[in-house]
Structure formats: structure tokens, C-alpha cells
Amino acid sequence: MNRNVETSLAAITSVKIGGSCLGIFMPKTNEEFIKLLKKLYDKNLPFKVIGNGTNLLFSDDFHPFFVISTRKIAKKMSKRDNLVKFSSSTTLFDAYQFCLKNGLSGFEKLASIPGNIGGAIASGASCYGESIFDNLENLTVFQDNKIKTISKNKIEKGYHNSFFLKNRFYHPEIIISANFKLKTTDPCKIQKTYLEVCSKRKQTQPFGRSFGCTFKNTTTQSAGLLIDKCGLKGQCHGGAKISEQHANFILNQNNATFEDFDFLIDLAKRKVKENFGIELEYDVEIIK
Numbered sequence: 488m489n490r491n492v493e494t495s496l497a498a499i500t501s502v503k504i505g506g507s508c509l510g511i512f513m514p515k516t517n518e519e520f521i522k523l524l525k526k527l528y529d530k531n532l533p534f535k536v537i538g539n540g541t542n543l544l545f546s547d548d549f550h551p552f553f554v555i556s557t558r559k560i561a562k563k564m565s566k567r568d569n570l571v572k573f574s575s576s577t578t579l580f581d582a583y584q585f586c587l588k589n590g591l592s593g594f595e596k597l598a599s600i601p602g603n604i605g606g607a608i609a610s611g612a613s614c615y616g617e618s619i620f621d622n623l624e625n626l627t628v629f630q631d632n633k634i635k636t637i638s639k640n641k642i643e644k645g646y647h648n649s650f651f652l653k654n655r656f657y658h659p660e661i662i663i664s665a666n667f668k669l670k671t672t673d674p675c676k677i678q679k680t681y682l683e684v685c686s687k688r689k690q691t692q693p694f695g696r697s698f699g700c701t702f703k704n705t706t707t708q709s710a711g712l713l714i715d716k717c718g719l720k721g722q723c724h725g726g727a728k729i730s731e732q733h734a735n736f737i738l739n740q741n742n743a744t745f746e747d748f749d750f751l752i753d754l755a756k757r758k759v760k761e762n763f764g765i766e767l768e769y770d771v772e773i774i775k
């Protein structure tokens with residue numbers, strides 16, 4: 488089994504921040520992955536499974552659990568008619584490319600999100616009106632030391648939320664693969680939508696080390712706009728900076744620490760509360 492000697496969480500998150508943990512496993516096949524899950528379950532050891540690490544902010548402290556990163560697991564993509572099956576390690580971009588080739592619509596907007604299928608389902612990913620749950624049929628999960636199928640109606644889900652985010656380090660439920668029922672569509676139309684979304688992102692969101700949006704939008708207001716109205720665009724602390732392009736993005740500009748991020752996150756939350764009476768909810772998952 489591939490266990491990183493480094494144990495550095497910064498190395499496996501997009502924002503490049505995080506202390507160490509008990510050990511990082513990087514299985515290469517689904518079989519290895521499941522074997523490892525069973526082993527940790529049997530030994531009653533604490534662990535967290537992560538995907539591409541693009542929605543996570545770990546503190547710089549030591550974290551007393553193991554981490555399994557799914558990013559090196561060989562991707563499996565298959566289809567029968569308009570039903571597609573993706574392993575949890577499949578990136579949303581790979582899923583889109585597979586669908587494009589097969590003239591199936593459902594991933595052309597999601598493809599612009601840098602996560603994988605497991606991470607996207609667990610974090611309830613969505614963008615530009617397309618949600619990972621829209622076409623989900625069922626999931627294969629590891630639960631209670633068994634492999635089970637859960638149908639879409641049994642999955643507790645919400646806006647950027649799901650039942651998998653309960654953050655239990657002992658015996659958590661883990662996504663192994665997912666089935667989606669998609670609509671047949673002209674590939675040119677699918678590609679056009681993908682390119683339009685990418686162009687919109689380029690125009691409105693910064694490039695750099697981040698975890699995407701820090702806070703969830705409220706039902707009526709954009710969190711970024713609220714932070715912007717507080718005059719916080721461009722605000723720096725240590726090596727971290729609130730993006731000048733999109734105030735809901737905080738960038739690791741120059742070897743930022745967790746404390747640098749924590750300061751700016753707290754500042755934005757406090758100012759929005761003071762100015763508008765709105766309690767912003769975290770979109771990023773913060774693990775202290």
C-alpha cells in the first residue's frame with residue numbers, strides 16, 4: 488500500500504495549507520481502496536477520505552487521524568445506454584470528456600470544478616445552475632464494513648451539503664462509485680456550454696492557490712458581493728489575500744499559514760454581520 492512518508496496535508500490540498508496527520512494513503516486501485524477501508528474499519532482507526540482536496544482548509548496542527556486520498560486510484564468510466572458509472576476518483580473534467588464523447592449532457596458545467604466524483608457528491612458541488620445531484624441515480628458506498636448501493640432518494644443532500652459531510656472520523660460512509668442517468672444531446676452543444684462556463688470563470692474568478700468560495704451564498708445574496716461591499720477586496724494578512732477579482736476567494740499568495748487564512752475568514756464574517764446582520768456560513772470545510 489502506498490503510504491506517503493511525508494504525511495503533509497498541505498501537499499494534498501489545493502490551497503497548500505495544513506499540518507501533518509497520522510499517515511496518508513494513496514491506493515492505486517478500487518480493490519486496494521476497499522481493502523484499506525476494511526482494515527481501518529476492523530482496527531477501529533480514525534480516518535478521512537479526501538478527493539482532490541479542493542474544498543478543504545486544514546489547520547497547521549497535527550491531526551490525529553489517517554487520510555486516504557483517492558486521487559491516484561485508477562479512474563473507471565463506463566456506460567450502458569444513457570446510464571454512466573464513474574468511480575469516485577474520476578475528475579469532473581474526465582466525466583465531462585467521457586460524456587462529450589458519448590453525446591451525453593450533465594457534466595459540461597460541473598467540469599469547471601476541480602474536484603472528483605467522490606468529493607463533488609460529498610460536498611454537494613454545483614455551479615451555474617447544474618448540481619452533481621441533478622442526474623444522480625445511485626451510489627455504491629462503503630458503510631458498516633460492507634459495500635452497499637444507495638438510491639438517490641435515500642441520500643440526504645442540500646446546497647453544497649450532503650450526509651457524507653458529517654465528518655465522522657470513525658466508521659464514516661465512503662463513496663466508491665456513482666451512477667448517473669444523462670440526456671442524449673448534440674456534442675457540439677455540450678462543448679459550447681463547457682467553453683462558455685470556462686470563459687465566465689476566467690472573467691470572474693482568480694487563478695491561484697485557493698479552495699474556491701469561502702462562504703455559501705445566502706438564498707438571496709452573493710457572499711462575494713457582501714464581502715466586497717465591506718471594502719475587503721485586496722485585504723492581506725501575512726501570506727493570504729482576499730482576491731481583488733472575487734471577494735469570496737482567499738488566495739495563498741506567499742506561503743500563507745492557517746492563521747493568516749483564519750484571520751481573513753473571521754474578518755469577512757464579522758464585517759458582513761456588522762454591516763448587514765447576515766451570518767455567513769462556511770462553504771469551505773475547515774478542520775482545526
Ligand SMILES: Cc1cc2nc3c(=O)[nH]c(=O)nc-3n(C[C@H](O)[C@H](O)[C@H](O)COP(=O)(O)OP(=O)(O)OC[C@H]3O[C@@H](n4cnc5c(N)ncnc54)[C@H](O)[C@@H]3O)c2cc1C
Nearest residue numbers: 538539540541542602603605606607609612613614662699
Ligand atoms: C478554483 C476553485 C473553484 C471552485 N468552484 C466551485 C464551484 O463552482 N462549485 C462548487 O460546488 N465548488 C467549487 N469549488 C470547491 C471544490 O472544488 C468542490 O467542492 C469539489 O466538489 C470538491 O471535490 P474534491 O474532490 O476536491 O473534494 P475534497 O475537497 O477532497 O473533499 C471534500 C469533502 O468530501 C469528502 N470526500 C471526498 N471523497 C469522498 C469519498 N469518496 N467518500 C466520502 N466522502 C468523500 C471529504 O472527506 C471532504 O469532507 C472550487 C474550488 C476551487 C479550488
